Amino acid sequence: MSEFIQFDALLQVVVAGAIVGAGLPALFALGVRLLAPAGGAALAVEGAPSGTDAAGPTTARPSGVRLAAAVLCFGTVLAACAVGIWFLASGGH
8 A cells, every 4th residue: 555545545535426426417317318208209399280289289298107216316316415415514424
């Protein structure tokens, strides 16, 4: 081990940074993708000729499983943020 670099601590910081810096945003993006219409169908735009009726444009809604998975993704991200704030507020150690 080097006297200037503590490799155990460095590994912990790199792993935590990868999880928080890449994992949580990826989980949030997955939640957003699960809320998008299935099959990549575009949402109807006001004034568009297809998919409109007297009440206005229609939008595709996600299925119950996709909605539950998206809520789970968003809940996990929110819980991780809350735990991080709690950890820092309690002294960070």
